[in-house]
Amino acid sequence: MRARACSATAVAIGCALVCAFSCAIATAIAAGAECPTQAQVAEGLTCQCGCGLTVANCNHPMCSFSVPVRAEIDSMIGRGMSRAQIIAFYRHKFGEKVLSAPTAEGFNLLAWTMPFLAVLLGGAFIVITANRWRVAPPASSPPPPGRDRASDSALKRKLEDEIREQL
Amino acid sequence: MADLGKLTLAIALILAIYSIAANLYGARRGAPAFVASARHALWAMCAMVTIAVVALWNGLLTSDFSLEYVAAYSSSTLPTPYKFTALWGGQQGSLLFWTWLLLIFSSIAAFQNRRRNPEIAPYAMMVLAGVAIFFLAMLNFVTRPFDLMSPIPAQGQDLNPLLQNYWMAIHPPSLYTGYVSATVPFAFGAAALMTGKLDDTWIRTTRRWAIFSWFFLTLGNLFGARWAYEVLGWGGYWAWDPVENAAFMPWLVMTAYLHSVMIQERKDMLKVWNLALIGLAFSLTIFGTFITRSGVISSVHSFTQSGLGPYFLVFLAAVVAGYAGLIWFRARELRSPAEFESYLSREAAFLFNNLVLIGIAFAVFWGTIFPVLSEAVRGVKITVGPPFFNSVNGPLALALVFLMGVGPLIAWRRTSADKLVRSFAAPIALGVATALAALIGGIRAWYVLTAFSLSGFVLGTVIVEFHRGVNARRHLVAESAPRALVNLVSKNNRRYGGYIIHLGVLIAFAGIVGSSFFKTEVKRSVREGESFSIGPYQLRYLGMSAVDTPHLLSATARLEVVRDGREAVTMEPAKLVYKRQEQPATIVAIRSTPLADLYVVLAGIDDTNRATFEVFLTPLVWWLWAGGVLMAIGTVVAMWPNVRERAAIAAALSRARAGELGAEPAPGGD
Numbered sequence: 009m010r011a012r013a014c015s016a017t018a019v020a021i022g023c024a025l026v027c028a029f030s031c032a033i034a035t036a037i038a039a040g041a042e043c044p045t046q047a048q049v050a051e052g053l054t055c056q057c058g059c060g061l062t063v064a065n066c067n068h069p070m071c072s073f074s075v076p077v078r079a080e081i082d083s084m085i086g087r088g089m090s091r092a093q094i095i096a097f098y099r100h101k102f103g104e105k106v107l108s109a110p111t112a113e114g115f116n117l118l119a120w121t122m123p124f125l126a127v128l129l130g131g132a133f134i135v136i137t138a139n140r141w142r143v144a145p146p147a148s149s150p151p152p153p154g155r156d157r158a159s160d161s162a163l164k165r166k167l168e169d170e171i172r173e174q175l
Numbered sequence: 176m177a178d179l180g181k182l183t184l185a186i187a188l189i190l191a192i193y194s195i196a197a198n199l200y201g202a203r204r205g206a207p208a209f210v211a212s213a214r215h216a217l218w219a220m221c222a223m224v225t226i227a228v229v230a231l232w233n234g235l236l237t238s239d240f241s242l243e244y245v246a247a248y249s250s251s252t253l254p255t256p257y258k259f260t261a262l263w264g265g266q267q268g269s270l271l272f273w274t275w276l277l278l279i280f281s282s283i284a285a286f287q288n289r290r291r292n293p294e295i296a297p298y299a300m301m302v303l304a305g306v307a308i309f310f311l312a313m314l315n316f317v318t319r320p321f322d323l324m325s326p327i328p329a330q331g332q333d334l335n336p337l338l339q340n341y342w343m344a345i346h347p348p349s350l351y352t353g354y355v356s357a358t359v360p361f362a363f364g365a366a367a368l369m370t371g372k373l374d375d376t377w378i379r380t381t382r383r384w385a386i387f388s389w390f391f392l393t394l395g396n397l398f399g400a401r402w403a404y405e406v407l408g409w410g411g412y413w414a415w416d417p418v419e420n421a422a423f424m425p426w427l428v429m430t431a432y433l434h435s436v437m438i439q440e441r442k443d444m445l446k447v448w449n450l451a452l453i454g455l456a457f458s459l460t461i462f463g464t465f466i467t468r469s470g471v472i473s474s475v476h477s478f479t480q481s482g483l484g485p486y487f488l489v490f491l492a493a494v495v496a497g498y499a500g501l502i503w504f505r506a507r508e509l510r511s512p513a514e515f516e517s518y519l520s521r522e523a524a525f526l527f528n529n530l531v532l533i534g535i536a537f538a539v540f541w542g543t544i545f546p547v548l549s550e551a552v553r554g555v556k557i558t559v560g561p562p563f564f565n566s567v568n569g570p571l572a573l574a575l576v577f578l579m580g581v582g583p584l585i586a587w588r589r590t591s592a593d594k595l596v597r598s599f600a601a602p603i604a605l606g607v608a609t610a611l612a613a614l615i616g617g618i619r620a621w622y623v624l625t626a627f628s629l630s631g632f633v634l635g636t637v638i639v640e641f642h643r644g645v646n647a648r649r650h651l652v653a654e655s656a657p658r659a660l661v662n663l664v665s666k667n668n669r670r671y672g673g674y675i676i677h678l679g680v681l682i683a684f685a686g687i688v689g690s691s692f693f694k695t696e697v698k699r700s701v702r703e704g705e706s707f708s709i710g711p712y713q714l715r716y717l718g719m720s721a722v723d724t725p726h727l728l729s730a731t732a733r734l735e736v737v738r739d740g741r742e743a744v745t746m747e748p749a750k751l752v753y754k755r756q757e758q759p760a761t762i763v764a765i766r767s768t769p770l771a772d773l774y775v776v777l778a779g780i781d782d783t784n785r786a787t788f789e790v791f792l793t794p795l796v797w798w799l800w801a802g803g804v805l806m807a808i809g810t811v812v813a814m815w816p817n818v819r820e821r822a823a824i825a826a827a828l829s830r831a832r833a834g835e836l837g838a839e840p841a842p843g844g845d
Contacts, residue, residue, distance in 0.1 A: 047696070054558040060416055062560055065409040067761075067789060069779035108560035110545065115553055119545045123538035123567050130530045138523065141444075141515035 044091035049081045050074075052095050054108045062108045177242055180230040180321040187223040187278075188311040190216045194304040202297035210297045214285045217300060220307065221278040228275050231268060231320055235261050240331050243322040244268055250331040250755050252726040257334055260344040264334045266468065266483070267320035269347065273464075274310040276355040281307065284359050284384070292380055298366035299359075299377075306358055309490050318483060333755035342402035350395030350422055354460040356388040357425065361457035364450050368501035373446060373508055378436050383814055385453075389433055390810040392426040397803040408761035408776045410694065410791035412799070415564040420543045421463030424536045428456040431532040434525050434582075441587060442522065444513045447502060448529075454498040459536075461491045466543070517589035524582035531575045538567045565691070573625055576684060579677055580633035583640050602635025626688040633681050637674050644671070664812060672813025676806050683802025689795030690772075698778065700787040710792040712773055713737045717745070719786060728752045729762075732777045732786050736766065748777040748788070772796045 050064035056073045059066050063081075066074035077098070084094045098106050110116035194216040201209030231244065235258045240246040248265040249258055263269040281303040288296035314320060337343070360381035367377040399422060404412040413419060432452040438445050465487035502509070515522065542559045549557045584598045609631025610624050618624055641660065644667075648659040664671040699707040706715040717733040731749040746764035753760065766773040774791040781787070 052562060054560055061409060061414055065411060065414065067409045067776060067778065069787065105556040105558055108558055109562040110557055110559060115549065119542065119559065119563065122541050123534065126537050127530060127534035127571070130534060134526050134530060138515045138526070141513040143514045143516060
């Protein structure tokens with residue numbers, strides 16, 4: 009029975025983390041949807057002027073990279089290109105360093121998966137360790153059904169005891 | 176002054192070596208006179224480095240360009256407050272400042288423990304002196320603050336214009352204070368491992384130091400964010416730059432540590448984990464300095480890149496290897512009779528809270544070093560920027576906020592399902608109501624809806640906790656509700672200070688979400704008298720004024736800002752050019768309200784007198800700073816001396832002493 013509960017918990021944690029991972033990927037993918045804005049595309053590119061910001065955020069008025077690139081992006085959006093197509097154009101032109109996030113392919117997949125894998129493994133470790141530490145609660149401890157009022161007053165007593173100590 | 180500075184730094188290094196030797200001999204041979212002498216040596220080191228700091232400040236304030244450091248980071252036209260802050264504006268000065276803080280904190284810790292913890296204190300002082308030796312060796316042999324110039328220049332090169340800002344005057348000292356004060360709990364943790372005194376004495380002794388470090392790391396990160404917001408002029412406050420990440424990681428680990436030590440204090444569990452966390456926090460402070468100094472990872476914030484990287488890397492490797500070796504050596508003794516009853520317990524919530532915090536810290540670390548890995552493995556340079564960090568950390572942040580709400584309302588050991596339902600009914604209702612309100616308000620982004628809903632839920636849990644406590648007091652003592660609230664917080668300040676911090680984190684989180692998702696921006700070039708609008712604001716360009724001083728040239732634009740045709744204010748964004756460095760800087764104009772910030776940047780002025788403005792309307796940024804203030808208040812409340820807690824510590828110490836009297840005296844630390 010206990011082992012079942014543990015497995016269920018482990019499965020629940022796993023599912024939660026897989027969901028979180030999926031959501032993160034979904035967020036990243038959603039940014040590449042059709043009809044992008046200039047800011048959405050520019051957020052995916054790193055300015056090469058040395059400011060360290062994205063093309064969307066570089067605010068050097070005379071920047072030799074972000075200013076013309078933003079104008080080009082507007083023009084490409086006007087021609088009906090998608091975010092993915094525009095990003096691919098710049099990747100081809102400047103190499104991977106122009107992307108503001110690693111691509112989800114090859115070695116770069118490690119960048120995206122490792123944090124979630126680490127959390128998943130950490131979660132599994134906690135579940136395994138906690139199960140090893142697990143002790144049965146005292147026989148009298150599970151409150152019988154229908155004792156809501158009683159558990160309420162127990163909680164109240166506990167709080168009041170704490171406050172008495174402070175007085 | 177240069178000779179005095181060099182001499183005092185050399186003496187401090189010799190004293191540090193003596194302090195370690197005397198502590199080691201005194202502790203192992205049971206010779207208190209040697210331990211006392213080592214303590215005095217530590218105080219003398221502090222005095223020596225204080226003299227060196229004063230000598231460098233004197234050089235900066237008197238524009239003594241015979242000193243290489245002063246010539247590189249100051250000028251005779253630099254305003255006096257920035258001459259003062261130039262101490263940490265360059266590499267040698269900032270390392271001197273770091274060493275000074277380390278010795279001040281070490282001296283305070285030595286004073287606090289002059290009659291306490293006789294078994295572990297000498298070893299902790301040895302660790303502190305050991306860390307000081309590394310920094311003093313750097314200052315004496317590698318990056319010397321008192322090197323002389325020849326020939327002496329007539330003028331200095333001036334401080335980097337980006338650092339000539341109020342927030343930059345207080346951001347580095349706050350961050351350094353947070354970084355350096357983490358050394359004290361680390362030293363006591365290492366001392367516990369060296370001596371085998373592995374109970375929670377080291378945690379209780381350094382609990383306030385850990386909170387103090389967390390407090391200043393919080394302030395340091397917030398001040399840095401505020402600096403970026405006001406100075407960099409891109410409308411944001413956090414760009415996931417490697418140096419920002421380096422400051423954020425120790426904060427995450429210290430947050431995990433402050434939660435997990437509660438489990439050890441309460442249930443004598445997680446000894447290895449707590450020791451590992453404080454070791455990790457300290458290592459990350461050194462890693463942060465390595466990133467800032469080495470230039471291995473390019474960063475917009477690395478103002479003082481140099482060849483110091485390898486030294487810091489070797490020191491970091493030695494710290495990690497030595498500390499991990501100590502934990503390995505004590506592994507058997509660190510096993511504790513751990514008991515775990517249920518996943519519906521506060522200890523389980525803390526365990527998962529630790530998992531998520533360390534998970535976020537790992538994600539930040541991984542994203543920070545991944546460009547280096549990519550170049551090493553594939554030979555391809557890549558950038559890991561905001562889209563990566565936001566996508567990876569976004570879901571983990573939601574999990575963290577959820578656990579922040581769950582933890583306080585469930586009991587230690589176990590919570591029954593019916594109690595759980597009753598405890599969470601009101602917070603869940605508040606969470607659902609928040610989500611509905613957001614939906615009605617037109618928000619459709621799933622992340623924002625979830626984030627606001629969870630914020631409502633956590634707010635509910637904090638309200639329930641305060642409500643329960645106040646009611647219990649009023650039931651026992653005839654007090655008015657406000658008085659019961661004040662007494663509740665003041666007499667159990669650690670717990671309720673923690674809840675105030677949670678409230679601050681929550682408000683800051685809502686601010687981060689709001690400002691990240693709903694920012695709008697316009698860029699307009701206008702002539703005098705022309706207007707443009709953003710959101711409910713109409714902005715009319717009134718004109719430009721210029722000021723020429725020996726130090727800088729400034730052009731300030733005046734804009735009349737009208738909201739919904741009612742109130743009118745004047746905003747004055749400016750562009751500066753610092754003459755010594757011929758470098759432009761931006762002074763943004765911000766009109767901040769709890770609902771949204773109007774943020775105006777003067778982007779440029781052309782030959783035809785057209786001024787270009789970049790204007791951002793960013794909702795809820797104010798909440799981030801307000802949350803920070805609340806976090807600071809909560810930390811002060813949690814740190815406030817508590818008579819009951821002092822009595823508990825005294826009782827624990829006397830129990831420990833009584834136990835030792837009955838045991839065989841230990842000859843040494845092993």
